[in-house]
Amino acid sequence: MTASAAVTPVAETTPNSNLTNSNNSKGIAWASSPLGQARNANVAKFRREYETANIGPDSGYNGNRHFVSLHIVVLTHQAICLWLLYRSTPSLHDVPWAGATWTIVLSFLLANLCEYAKHRFDMHHPLSKSDHSPVHHRYFTANSMYLTTFNAGKAIFFRVSFVLTLFYIIMPIPALILNYLVFPTCGYYFLLTSTSYYLQYEWLHLIYHCPPDSIFGRLPFVQYLRRHHRIHHHQPLMRTHNFNITYPLMDVLFRTSYTGPPVFSEEMDMTPPPAFVQHVD
Numbered sequence: 001m002t003a004s005a006a007v008t009p010v011a012e013t014t015p016n017s018n019l020t021n022s023n024n025s026k027g028i029a030w031a032s033s034p035l036g037q038a039r040n041a042n043v044a045k046f047r048r049e050y051e052t053a054n055i056g057p058d059s060g061y062n063g064n065r066h067f068v069s070l071h072i073v074v075l076t077h078q079a080i081c082l083w084l085l086y087r088s089t090p091s092l093h094d095v096p097w098a099g100a101t102w103t104i105v106l107s108f109l110l111a112n113l114c115e116y117a118k119h120r121f122d123m124h125h126p127l128s129k130s131d132h133s134p135v136h137h138r139y140f141t142a143n144s145m146y147l148t149t150f151n152a153g154k155a156i157f158f159r160v161s162f163v164l165t166l167f168y169i170i171m172p173i174p175a176l177i178l179n180y181l182v183f184p185t186c187g188y189y190f191l192l193t194s195t196s197y198y199l200q201y202e203w204l205h206l207i208y209h210c211p212p213d214s215i216f217g218r219l220p221f222v223q224y225l226r227r228h229h230r231i232h233h234h235q236p237l238m239r240t241h242n243f244n245i246t247y248p249l250m251d252v253l254f255r256t257s258y259t260g261p262p263v264f265s266e267e268m269d270m271t272p273p274p275a276f277v278q279h280v281d
C-alpha cells in the first residue's frame with residue numbers, strides 16, 4: 001500500500017471487542033450502536049480528507065496508471081523468468097516435473113505465510129511505519145468496504161518502488177541459492193509462483209473493495225474470501241483476526257480465522273458509501 005496520507009494518523013483500535021456486548025446475532029448491533037455510527041462518520045470524514053489531499057485532481061495520482069505499472073513490472077519479471085527457464089530446459093523432456101511441482105506448491109505456501117506474517121506482525125504492529133492501519137483501515141471499514149473511484153487504489157495497492165525492489169533485487173537472491181542448492185531451474189519456478197501469487201493478492205484485494213455485485217465480486221469463492229477480508233476490516237478485529245488477504249490457509253493454521261457471531265449483515269454491504277470526490281481521470 002502506498003502514500004503518506006496528509007491526514008492525521010491514529011493509533012490502532014484496541015481489540016476490546018464490543019462484539020461481546022452485542023446481543024444481536026444478526027450482527028448489525030455494533031454498526032448501529034453509537035460507537036459504530038461514530039466510526040461511520042469518521043470514515044466519511046477521513047475519505048474526504050484523504051481524497052482531497054492524496055488522490056484529487058491536483059494530486060497527480062492516477063489509479064489506472066498505478067495498476068498498469070504494477071502489471072508491467074510483474075509481467076516483465078515473469079517474461080524474463082520464462083525466457084531463462086526456456087534457455088535452461090528448451091525441451092519438455094528436460095523439465096524436472098516432480099521438482100517443479102514441489103517447488104510451486106512450497107513457494108505458494110511460503111507466499112501465503114509471508115502475506116500472513118507481514119500483515120499480522122508488521123502492518124498491524126503498533127510501531128509499524130506502514131500506512132496500512134492509518135490509511136487502508138480508515139478508508140475501508142466493514143461498513144464502508146468499497147471504492148467509488150479507482151484512484152482509491154492508492155489506499156490498496158503496494159507502491160511500484162516496493163514491488164520493483166522486492167522482485168528485482170531481493171527475491172533473485174534466494175532464487176539463485178535455490179538454483180545452486182536444489183536443482184538448476186528451481187529458483188525460476190519459485191519466482192514465477194511468487195509473482196503470480198502477488199498478482200492474485202492485488203486482484204483479490206481490489207475485488208474485495210469493489211462493489212459486491214461487480215462481475216468478479218459475484219463469484220461464489222470470491223464472496224467467501226471477501227467476507228473473510230471484510231471481517232478483518234471490522235476495526236475491533238483488525239489486530240486479531242483474518243490476516244490472510246488471499247486464501248486463509250495460515251489463518252486456519254494459526255487459529256486466527258474469525259468464527260464468532262456475525263459482525264455485519266450482508267445488506268449493509270449494499271449501502272452506498274459516503275459521498276466522495278468524483279473520479280478524476
Ligand SMILES: [Zn+2]
Nearest residue numbers: 136140205229
Ligand atoms: Zn482491505
Ligand SMILES: [Zn+2]
Nearest residue numbers: 119132232238
Ligand atoms: Zn489489516
